[in-house]
Amino acid sequence: MSHAIEVRNLTKIYAMGGETVHALDGVTFSIEPGEMVAIIGSSGSGKSTLMNIIGCLDRPTSGEYHLDGQDVSRFSGNALARVRNRNIGFVFQNFNLLPRMSALENVEVPILYSGTGGAAKLARAALERVGLADRAGHEPNQLSGGQRQRVAIARALVNNPTILLADEPTGNLDTRTGREIMKLFHELHAEKVTLIIVTHDTEVAEQCSRNIVLRDGKIIEDKQIQAQMP
Amino acid sequence: MFLWTVFKVAFKSIWANKMRSFLTMLGVIIGVGAVVAMMGLGTGIRESIIQNVRGMGANLLTVRAGSRGFGGVRSTTQQNLKIEDGEAILREVPEIQMAAPEVSNSYQVKYLNKNTRVTVRGSSVTYFPVRNNEVEKGRGRPFTETEVSRNARVAVIGPTTATDLFVAQDPIGETIKIAGINFMVIGVTKLKGDQGWYNPDDVVIIPYTTAMSQLMGRDNLSNLYLQVKEGADMQEAVEKVNVVMRRQHRIQAGNPDDFSVSNLQEIADSLEMVGNLLTALLSSVAFISLIVGGIGIMNIMLVTVTERTREIGVRKALGARNRDLLSQFLLEAVAISLTGGALGAALGVGTILGFNRLATSNPSITFRAQLDAWPIILAFVVAVGIGIFFGWYPARKAARLDPIDALRYE
Incomplete structure (x- = not known):
């Protein structure tokens, strides 16, 4: 079986006022389907840059990035948009639901961009999966933080992506709600969804089956851990 | 993305900012209203001039004493x-x-x-x-x-x-x-x-x-x-x-x-030309206000794009291509100008009907404004054209935003 993700010798160099900064400096790793991986690192470690490249929002300066078997590191803008739509489900720290649209309409958005039919039915199924079928008609400002994040996860899942990429998914939630979201991630993990969680929260990281630690643009640790269910 | 969904989103965003959208539309409303009303009045004036000339006697030739000199001025009195x-x-x-x-x-x-x-x-x-x-x-x-x-x-x-x-x-x-x-x-x-x-x-x-x-x-x-x-x-x-x-x-x-023969048809023709010129003049003034309305749309669309930078970033992350965002914001601009065009056409027709009503009760106004379909259609087409023209730049700006910057935008 092929890797879900395989990156080889990934570098990203920014030019900042005449100085060049190596945000990523030869990063190599791969993630298998069904893994639940935490990418950890302090600010400035390059984890945001790595997340942007894995999320196909950015391109590496050099190196290869294979997503679901295809080398996407040199894809054009439109092809990357298609990859984001089909292969990646984003979950953001601040939910990023579109205002003035119901939960259901928010979950429909990726399907509208992929152009496949039956948006309402698929979106409803995704909401059911995160336990929010009864809130389908509510707008984001009528939902609690935890509910909003669930809608966002439903939106990320609706196109059956190769990976679900979560950026500090519990960062804006209180401890209890954060745990509920992590519980949902564990359920998805049990359903063999590939999860990549970018975080600096050690409690979150400890719940993942594997931790990749970054510092100064390099991987300093990559370990399998015995996941602790809270 | 289906056109209908895009239109729905566009109208929703217009509705969410009712006052702002209405004020933006006002330029187009006044512009289209003025074009329709001015063309109606101009055509009415022209028709009444022609009718008056015909009323002086169709098929009439006038022989006058004295020759026609430069520019039609009679130089001598015979x-x-x-x-x-x-x-x-x-x-x-x-x-x-x-x-x-x-x-x-x-x-x-x-x-x-x-x-x-x-x-x-x-x-x-x-x-x-x-x-x-x-x-x-x-x-x-x-x-x-x-x-x-x-x-x-x-x-x-x-x-x-x-x-x-x-x-x-x-x-x-x-x-x-x-x-x-x-x-x-x-x-x-x-x-x-x-x-x-x-x-x-x-x-x-x-x-x-x-x-x-x-x-x-x-x-x-x-x-x-x-x-x-x-x-x-x-x-x-x-x-x-x-x-x-x-x-x-x-x-x-x-x-x-030492005489001149003038033909009423000639006079009618030249008066018709004057009438057409008058209509064109009135309408072009009205068209200027349409352009001003278009600039208003462009301005508000630039504001909208800035306000919704984050939404643009999210949509890009969810798989929107540049052309999806281009068409979304373009359609939003067109939705504003189209709604403005519809309201403006209603205003223009209302002005014409109101004027004719006033003219009926006032015998010193001998002409009636003419209500035709084509100025309304023309004004509509121009309104949509203005939406596209002035919406293009802001929509392109939205489409070209970098998704990472857009997502980070506070």
Whole structure:
């Protein structure tokens, strides 16, 4: 079986006022389907840059990035948009639901961009999966933080992506709600969804089956851990 | 993304900022409203001018004494236009059906203690049909051949003159004084309506024989009116009249005419051109306000794009291509201009109907604004075009945003 993700010798160099900064400096790793991986690192470690490249929002300066078997590191803008739509489900720290649209309409958005039919039915199924079928008609400002994040996860899942990429998914939630979201991630993990969680929260990281630690643009640790269910 | 979904999102965002959207639309509303109303008024004015000219007598040729100099200005005043010229034309030009001579001058006309200054026209019995200026039914009669040949002191007066001198009294059979000479009123002409540059209803028409011998003391004519037969070639008639006139006046080949023949059709054509020009002028002023409206749309769309930078980032992360965002924001701009266009068209139509209603109750307004479909369609198309034109730049800006920067935007 092929890797879900395989990156080889990934570098990203920014030019900042005449100085060049190596945000990523030869990063190599791969993630298998069904893994639940935490990418950890302090600010400035390059984890945001790595997340942007894995999320196909950015391109590496050099190196290869294979997503679901295809080398996407040199894809054009439109092809990357298609990859984001089909292969990646984003979950953001601040939910990023579109205002003035119901939960259901928010979950429909990726399907509208992929152009496949039956948006309402698929979106409803995704909401059911995160336990929010009864809130389908509510707008984001009528939902609690935890509910909003669930809608966002439903939106990320609706196109059956190769990976679900979560950026500090519990960062804006209180401890209890954060745990509920992590519980949902564990359920998805049990359903063999590939999860990549970018975080600096050690409690979150400890719940993942594997931790990749970054510092100064390099991987300093990559370990399998015995996941602790809270 | 399905067009309908995009439109729904666009209208939702317009509705979410009702006041702002309405103010933005106002430019387009006023612009489209003004274009529709101005074109309606312009067309109405043009039509009424043409109708007035036609009302002066269709198929009418006017022979005037004096040649036409530079720019149509009569350079000399000749006094050799004679009644015999008219007779010769009538005899030799088969296209001419009727001829009516005219001697005219302005006089003080009195009835009892009332007096008014009026153009007195001396002519023959053919004047009434040729000038399309018949006597109103039940208000007397025109003068007869016998009255003309006997230099009778009879007068047919215009309805305005009748009101000025007699108010509500019946003028038929009353005696008026023209320059101190008594004339009996025998008829009143039909109302033709004020034409702006002159009023055909403020007139006294008397036999030309009486006018020449007793009132004006002259034996030459001011004008000769010729009615061309229905279906005859106007241009050919003019040429033949020219030939006869030159021979009558013994003008050597190569010498200029000492008369001029004018064709009402020509006047109608040039007036129509003036009317079209007027419509174009009014409309172009209105179009400027459409452009101003478009700039308003562009401005508000730039604000919208900035406000929704984050949304743009999220949509890109969810798989929106640049062209999806381009079409979304473009359609939003078009939705604003289209709604504005619809409201503006309603405003324009309302203005036209309101004006016509006002004109009906106000007899001094003799024309009606014309309600046509095509200015509305045109204004609509232009409104949509303006939405696309002025929405393009902001939409492109939205489409080209970098998703990482857009997602990070606070």
